[in-house]
Amino acid sequence: MSDQIQNLIQTDEQCCIHNYGRLPFAFSRGEGARLWDINGKEYLDFLGGIAVVLLGHSHLKITEAITRQAQTLIHTANIFYIEPQVQLAARLSELSGGMRALFCNSGTEANEAAIKLARKYQSKFDAEKVEIISVTDSFHGRTYGALAATAQPKYQQGFGPMPEGFRYVERGNIDALETAISDKTAAVILEPIQGESGVWPLPDEYLQRARQLCDQHKVLLIFDEIQSGMGRTGKFFAHEWAGVKADIISLAKGLANGVPIGAVLATDEVAQAFVPGSHGCTFGGNFLSCAAALATLDVLHDENLMENATQVGAYFIDQLNQWKLQSNAITEVRGRGLMVGVTLAKPIARKVLLAALEEGLVLNAVGDSYLRFLPPLTINNADVDLAMEKLKAALFVVTP
Numbered sequence: 091m092s093d094q095i096q097n098l099i100q101t102d103e104q105c106c107i108h109n110y111g112r113l114p115f116a117f118s119r120g121e122g123a124r125l126w127d128i129n130g131k132e133y134l135d136f137l138g139g140i141a142v143v144l145l146g147h148s149h150l151k152i153t154e155a156i157t158r159q160a161q162t163l164i165h166t167a168n169i170f171y172i173e174p175q176v177q178l179a180a181r182l183s184e185l186s187g188g189m190r191a192l193f194c195n196s197g198t199e200a201n202e203a204a205i206k207l208a209r210k211y212q213s214k215f216d217a218e219k220v221e222i223i224s225v226t227d228s229f230h231g232r233t234y235g236a237l238a239a240t241a242q243p244k245y246q247q248g249f250g251p252m253p254e255g256f257r258y259v260e261r262g263n264i265d266a267l268e269t270a271i272s273d274k275t276a277a278v279i280l281e282p283i284q285g286e287s288g289v290w291p292l293p294d295e296y297l298q299r300a301r302q303l304c305d306q307h308k309v310l311l312i313f314d315e316i317q318s319g320m321g322r323t324g325k326f327f328a329h330e331w332a333g334v335k336a337d338i339i340s341l342a343k344g345l346a347n348g349v350p351i352g353a354v355l356a357t358d359e360v361a362q363a364f365v366p367g368s369h370g371c372t373f374g375g376n377f378l379s380c381a382a383a384l385a386t387l388d389v390l391h392d393e394n395l396m397e398n399a400t401q402v403g404a405y406f407i408d409q410l411n412q413w414k415l416q417s418n419a420i421t422e423v424r425g426r427g428l429m430v431g432v433t434l435a436k437p438i439a440r441k442v443l444l445a446a447l448e449e450g451l452v453l454n455a456v457g458d459s460y461l462r463f464l465p466p467l468t469i470n471n472a473d474v475d476l477a478m479e480k481l482k483a484a485l486f487v488v489t490p
């Protein structure tokens with residue numbers, strides 16, 4: 091380990107709150123799907139800042155947009171009109187079939203706003219209709235509302251009391267959802283593909299049936315597309331694959347290629363529940379983040395990246411499946427487009443992650459047995475071949 095990284099670790103030890111289990115690596119430069127650490131070593135980035143760096147690092151169009159905007163105006167306040175914010179809302183409206191937008195700075199804030207909006211909407215009809223249903227192993231964020239919706243006890247432990255009015259059902263079990271929905275239910279929140287817990291797609295039929303149940307019981311359907319959206323699965327929203335519509339959508343992560351931003355989209359009818367004063371956010375939708383998001387949407391379209399995610403993602407999944415057949419290292423490959431997860435045959439995910447980093451491949455380990463890949467949508471088949479080579483080498487190091 092170099093002196094530079096050792097010094098970093100030491101100062102972090104002394105000065106940072108230790109809420110992250112950090113790996114002993116630090117990057118200082120990026121270009122496309124490549125990263126360089128502070129010692130100059132090159133890595134292939136199949137994590138993309140956890141689904142944030144949609145277009146790759148240091149994309150010229152994004153750098154130019156941010157620079158131009160920073161030289162002009164970064165921030166005023168939401169008590170005035172903000173031109174790029176209105177333009178971004180119009181673009182997202184086009185992409186979502188006419189939904190309205192509200193901006194914030196992160197995924198968890200987007201879900202907070204989504205939950206508040208759902209309850210406010212339902213309160214017009216029935217003050218008792220407050221319950222939010224989510225599914226096991228979901229991840230919706232770390233602030234209290236989003237955390238209460240996150241059906242993973244480990245994240246809630248020690249933080250009680252949790253806000254009331256949240257209920258959990260088994261992932262993928264439509265009967266359980268049907269039983270849980272009652273006249274107290276305000277909304278159901280679902281990730282079309284669960285990301286944080288290891289890439290678990292909800293079947294299209296499940297999403298379709300969930301939509302029917304919500305319609306039947308006048309319950310709102312919220313799709314958390316924070317990780318799966320922005321074209322990562324080959325369509326702008328992952329739930330489009332199931333041919334269903336949302337009442338509310340939350341977005342963040344890749345929306346501005348790394349500049350912090352979150353958004354809540356809602357149908358016209360649901361959006362009317364918020365009136366001036368209902369909700370707000372100082373930084374949300376400022377000039378800088380919206381200029382970055384507008385440029386990100388331009389590049390996503392101009393470089394045909396959703397199509398690329400479909401094609402390269404299919405190739406990556408195919409390569410992993412072939413490897414699964416040839417070796418006994420992995421037992422399952424899951425995902426859509428460039429949101430991909432595998433289950434390892436042995437509980438060695440962390441060891442594989444560390445070995446992969448040594449090989450120059452950045453990925454993510456989830457729990458003991460899952461690996462998650464969320465590369466920039468700009469990668470090509472040659473990048474996949476190189477990642478496979480490095481992954482196999484890492485596994486060989488761990489289990490020769």
Ligand code: PLP
Pocket residue numbers: 196197198199201229230231232281285286314315316317318342343
């Ligand atoms: N929802 C989903 C599906 C996520 O994957 C995440 C983050 O991983 C969040 C919400 C929370 O987003 P943030 O970390 O930006 O608050």
